[in-house]
Amino acid sequence: MRCFEIMIVGSAVRTGSGPFVPDSTLTYAIPDEAQELLEPILAPYDQDPNWFFDGLNFGRPPAPWALVCLDREYPIAGHIAGARTADAGIAFTQYRRVPTPVPRDFVPNVGVLTIGSKAGLGRVAGLSPVLEAAWEGLKDCSTERNWLVILDPLPEDWLAQVVPGDRERWLSSRGFPSGAPRPPRESRSASGAVGQLGTPSIIEKARLVKADRERTIRTAMRLNGLALTVGLILSFTWEWYALPLVFVGSVILGMMYSSFMSVRTRMKHNLTIEEQRMIGIMLGRNRDNRGT
Numbered sequence: 001m002r003c004f005e006i007m008i009v010g011s012a013v014r015t016g017s018g019p020f021v022p023d024s025t026l027t028y029a030i031p032d033e034a035q036e037l038l039e040p041i042l043a044p045y046d047q048d049p050n051w052f053f054d055g056l057n058f059g060r061p062p063a064p065w066a067l068v069c070l071d072r073e074y075p076i077a078g079h080i081a082g083a084r085t086a087d088a089g090i091a092f093t094q095y096r097r098v099p100t101p102v103p104r105d106f107v108p109n110v111g112v113l114t115i116g117s118k119a120g121l122g123r124v125a126g127l128s129p130v131l132e133a134a135w136e137g138l139k140d141c142s143t144e145r146n147w148l149v150i151l152d153p154l155p156e157d158w159l160a161q162v163v164p165g166d167r168e169r170w171l172s173s174r175g176f177p178s179g180a181p182r183p184p185r186e187s188r189s190a191s192g193a194v195g196q197l198g199t200p201s202i203i204e205k206a207r208l209v210k211a212d213r214e215r216t217i218r219t220a221m222r223l224n225g226l227a228l229t230v231g232l233i234l235s236f237t238w239e240w241y242a243l244p245l246v247f248v249g250s251v252i253l254g255m256m257y258s259s260f261m262s263v264r265t266r267m268k269h270n271l272t273i274e275e276q277r278m279i280g281i282m283l284g285r286n287r288d289n290r291g292t
Helices: 032-045 077-083 118-127 129-138 156-173 201-237 242-268 273-290
Strands: 002-013 021-029 066-074 090-093 110-115 146-150
Touching: 002 032, 032 066, 032 146, 066 129, 077 090, 077 110, 077 129, 077 156, 090 118, 110 118, 110 129, 118 129, 129 146, 201 242
Parallel strands: 066 146
Antiparallel strands: 002 021, 002 146, 066 110, 090 110
């Protein structure tokens, strides 16, 4: 088990020279060491710790007191739903994306729990081995700061007892007869219905934009390398100033290529101005975290 202090900050916007106005969006700053531990946990689900947590509760306040990450997803939603009380302030989500539209028989897995308050966790810690393990990692942590705990793997013998009947427990906790499929519902994120991960659209778009940027950088570097090789050959077979001329030309062409690909990315993913701003914040924070 590992415990880390994290920062959860709100963002604000302003128009022109006007005052900054909170935009009800939370951003999670995770320490590099915690990110390194979370990367292999999230990778099988095509998630990245740099922005996975920014989607919790649709990225809206209030910020949780702590996050509890399991070493993988577990099919124990019914167990957690039965152990938490209404006033405990505990929600959960799975690591993988929730399907849209949500299938009628959808039952979420448990990957990360959000803890609203230390007192709430303390009241229910004895009702579940998972919550008890979370309490052990957080019981000495200050209520004035925010925390992230990565739990050890859950006991296999305990899972063998809990998992077989968990689907029925989950459906029962949602108010449906045992074994019955989930009835039709509004078309929206399943995570929002159970107080979990928000819509993945902005996160998915940020991931795609990041991948496009990385491809653009790799392509530009290959083109620059090829241009410099040609310039070096010409400098030996033609004139000495061929190399600097080709170098300047390759830089200009690289800038033009990058600008073109940036516009193409915006059009390809149909990004709104607000989405561009949010993705810029997310990718910029990614660079900042990596550099500290």
